[in-house]
Amino acid sequence: MVKVEAWQLTMHAATAQILVVPLLLLLLLLHYQLVVASRRRRRCSSSNDDSKQLPPSPPGGLPIxxxxxxxxxxxxxxxxxxxxxxxxxxGSGLMLLRLGAVPNLIVSSPRAARAILRTHDHVFASRPTSTVGDTILYGSSDVALAPYGEHWRQARKLVTAHLLTVRKVxxxxxxxxxxxxxxxxxxxEAAVAxxxxxxxxxxxxxxxxxVCRAVSGKFFREEGRNxxxxxxxxxxxxxxxxxxLEEYFPGLVNSLGFVTRCFPRNRQAHEAHKRWDELLETVIRDHESRRYSMYHHDQESDFTDVLLSVQQDYGGITRDHIKAILVAPTHHLWSWNSPWPS
Incomplete structure (x- = not known):
């Protein structure tokens, strides 16, 4: 009879649990890839049109x-x-990369860029769906990630006409x-000392x-908000x-959403959204109370003031949309203004 210590059994069980997760994920990806390939073959076989030539791809592409x-x-x-x-x-200035299950068109010549950004701009106006963007930016309802449509046109008009004008800057x-x-x-002070x-x-x-002062005014240092x-x-x-992972295998979100919601990055995105929402709700409430203050005319007007003042002029712009628009410039303008990485 072989004597097995309890600690050895514990180690074997822990090792098995560690290996199960990546193996299960690999099996799920294989299944998803087979489903996608099967659907693609059915579409190609059922189409009566002449197949359109795709841009060249670099050699070395792998399954999945x-x-x-x-x-x-x-x-x-x-x-x-x-x-x-x-x-x-x-090459013709166009290259097709398949990153996971998502085709990506790489544009590298002026002629191809002109065709993408000017001639066929409406086709490429929308960005791919982002789970992180949907979570943090209230369903990707800001200007940068919102899909091309009426809401995007209204949000873009609001931002260009009221927030980023030369006069406002x-x-x-x-x-x-x-x-x-x-x-x-x-x-x-540092030099003297x-x-x-x-x-x-x-x-x-x-x-x-x-950037924080432009977004929330001169009170942005209150309670360490900056x-x-x-x-x-x-x-x-x-x-x-x-x-x-979901951005390279988007089908996982639809077919295996209960699994993807457990990913650490998705949990972090939900936590970040909650903290953003609490912060921006506090900022908006402060601005709403100050708008009716007798001393409001002495205060500098910031992005939040502007958005609240013109909200009624843009149908369909909700409070959550205002928060999404405030998150986006805070993130992008800070990134553009930072001279060195942190």
Whole structure:
């Protein structure tokens, strides 16, 4: 008889549990790939039209993952190398990559870019569905990720006509100068005290405070809101920029939604959405109370004030849409203004 210790049984059970998850996921992906391939074959066989020629794809595509393994840690460098190899073979400026189950069209010449962005712009106007975007941005109802349609046109008109006009940008000149003076004062204090300053952190904080002031006004430092804004923006960057399995295998969301909801990144997205909603609800309520204050004329007008004042002029723009529009510029403008990565 073989003697087996209890701790050995525990280790074997734990190892089995660890291996079950990736094996189950692999089986699910194989099943999904077979279903997609079967549907694609049925569509091709049932079509009476002449098959349209697809752009060339780089060699090395694999089952299930497609060309995902050809994209490294620096995607823009990987795409540049793939395009260069394609051009050496007489490429037309268009290249088809299959990242998982999703076809991606890579455009690399002025002529092809003109055809995509001008001639056929309405075909490519909508972005692919993003589970993270839907969760954080209230069903992707902001300007950047909203699908092409009436809501997108209304939101775009609102933003371009009231938020990002030249006059509105110039109106923040005084606020920007105040923030610059505060930064310079901190630098002078450090110089007098002969202490070192981490300039990347200082400039990132400055960019964050400028954007937060434009979004929520001069009260953005109350209760540490500016720090919370930056923390949530950093979280957004991680969630949007990370590897999201559902974006490469979108069929999993429809057929196996109960599984994808358990992914850590999806849980993090829901937690980030909850924190964003609480913060923006507080900001909006503060602005609503101050709008009726007798001292409101002495306060600087920010993005939140503008959105609340014109909401009734744009049918269908709800409170959640306003929150989504506020999250988007906070994330994108902060990213554009940051001189160095954090």
């Amino acid at each position: 993952i497609g060309h995902l393994h050809l994209i490294g840690d620096l995607p823009h460098v990987s795409l540049r190398d793939l395009v260069a190899a394609q051009d050496d073979n007489g 110039h109106s923040y000149c005084h606020a920007r100068k105040q923030e610059v003076r505060m930064v310079m004062a901190k630098i002078r 002969h202490t070192a300053m981490y300039m990347s952190e200082t400039m990132n904080t400055f960019a964050n405070d400028v 720090k919370l804004f930056r923390e949530l923006v950093d979280t957004n960057s991680i969630l949007f920029g990370g590897f999201n």
